Amino acid sequence: MILLDHVTKQYPGDKRPALDDVSLHIAPNEFVFLVGKSGAGKSTLLKMITKEEAPDSGKIIIGGIDLDYTRKKDIPNYRRRIGVVFQDYKLLPARTVFENVAFALEIAGMSNYEIEKTVPKVLELVGLADKGSKFPDQLSGGEQQRVSIARAIARQPKVLIADEPTGNLDVLTRQEIIDLLKKINDYGTTVLVTTHDESIVNHLMKRVITLKDGKIVSDQKQHGIYRLDSDNDGMSGFHNGRPIRKPGQSLSRPVRPAQVATRPAASNAARPTAKIARPAATRSRKPLNTPGRRVI
Ligand SMILES: Nc1ncnc2c1ncn2[C@@H]1O[C@H](COP(=O)(O)OP(=O)(O)OP(=O)(O)O)[C@@H](O)[C@H]1O
Numbered sequence: 090m091i092l093l094d095h096v097t098k099q100y101p102g103d104k105r106p107a108l109d110d111v112s113l114h115i116a117p118n119e120f121v122f123l124v125g126k127s128g129a130g131k132s133t134l135l136k137m138i139t140k141e142e143a144p145d146s147g148k149i150i151i152g153g154i155d156l157d158y159t160r161k162k163d164i165p166n167y168r169r170r171i172g173v174v175f176q177d178y179k180l181l182p183a184r185t186v187f188e189n190v191a192f193a194l195e196i197a198g199m200s201n202y203e204i205e206k207t208v209p210k211v212l213e214l215v216g217l218a219d220k221g222s223k224f225p226d227q228l229s230g231g232e233q234q235r236v237s238i239a240r241a242i243a244r245q246p247k248v249l250i251a252d253e254p255t256g257n258l259d260v261l262t263r264q265e266i267i268d269l270l271k272k273i274n275d276y277g278t279t280v281l282v283t284t285h286d287e288s289i290v291n292h293l294m295k296r297v298i299t300l301k302d303g304k305i306v307s308d309q310k311q312h313g314i315y316r317l318d319s320d321n322d323g324m325s326g327f328h329n330g331r332p333i334r335k336p337g338q339s340l341s342r343p344v345r346p347a348q349v350a351t352r353p354a355a356s357n358a359a360r361p362t363a364k365i366a367r368p369a370a371t372r373s374r375k376p377l378n379t380p381g382r383r384v385i
């Protein structure tokens with residue numbers, strides 16, 4: 090689903106590459122955490138996938154598309170196939186929750202009829218069925234991030250990438266957002282999340298890729314834990330079902346093995362089908378057919 094082959098990227102004026110010979114493969118339906126110190130190259134790696142930045146060398150193939158051969162005019166269309174969530178939500182402040190999600194569908198060319206049917210289902214999925222008529226400044230940070238996630242998944246992308254989606258949230262809300270991303274992954278979407286949050290990484294025990302100075306120094310394919318060292322064993326960070334605790338390392342949330350195998354089968358049938366009437370906006374609403382503007 091996501092393939093990077095010997096990818097190197099150095100920004101002009103920088104002394105060292107932001108990404109240095111990075112190769113990785115993420116299979117369809119994987120949930121992957123990307124961790125590393127500030128400046129390690131996490132956001133740059135995500136920008137390679139969204140084609141916001143181009144590599145100096147190496148190959149990138151996303152969902153079978155070789156990004157070397159994506160023409161400039163095809164980039165907006167390509168980006169619409171990937172859901173993107175940011176730390177600071179990037180919502181349209183003058184639009185309601187409903188309209189923020191609708192806008193993403195509108196620029197993807199969906200008819201108003203389809204939009205009216207789809208948005209309530211997506212808001213239901215993210216737990217905001219009753220907030221459609223609110224404006225972003227009337228929502229909590231966690232709710233705003235849910236809107237941002239709703240907008241990112243509305244077009245049912247095969248890949249969802251999230252750059253520090255919990256960075257501005259309190260501990261409990263962080264967990265709720267990660268649980269939501271996990272739910273989206275359970276429905277069949279490949280999810281790649283960057284984070285500095287040790288506790289959520291250790292709670293989920295998914296694949297954890299660690300970057301250091303632009304290089305992958307660890308790829309724990311299963312039951313990964315948060316660690317910034319260079320034990321590139323490609324294996325679990327667990328021993329006898331318990332996280333390996335390194336000297337000086339705190340694991341803020343001990344995890345029991347029973348939490349591992351709770352994932353439901355990926356199935357479209359599991360998607361909610363509730364129909365909810367479109368809520369009325371409390372402020373004047375702009376028409377849906379606003380000229381194209383990139384949302385993701
Ligand atoms: N637009 C840019 N121009 C020049 N250098 C950049 C640019 N963006 C990133 N860099 C540099 O590339 C390196 C990697 O940055 P990147 O933003 O990918 O790190 P990160 O792992 O996402 O860090 P953080 O955890 O702080 O978000 C850093 O040394 C940074 O200074």
Ligand SMILES: [Mg+2]
Nearest residue numbers: 131132133252
């Ligand atoms: Mg970053």
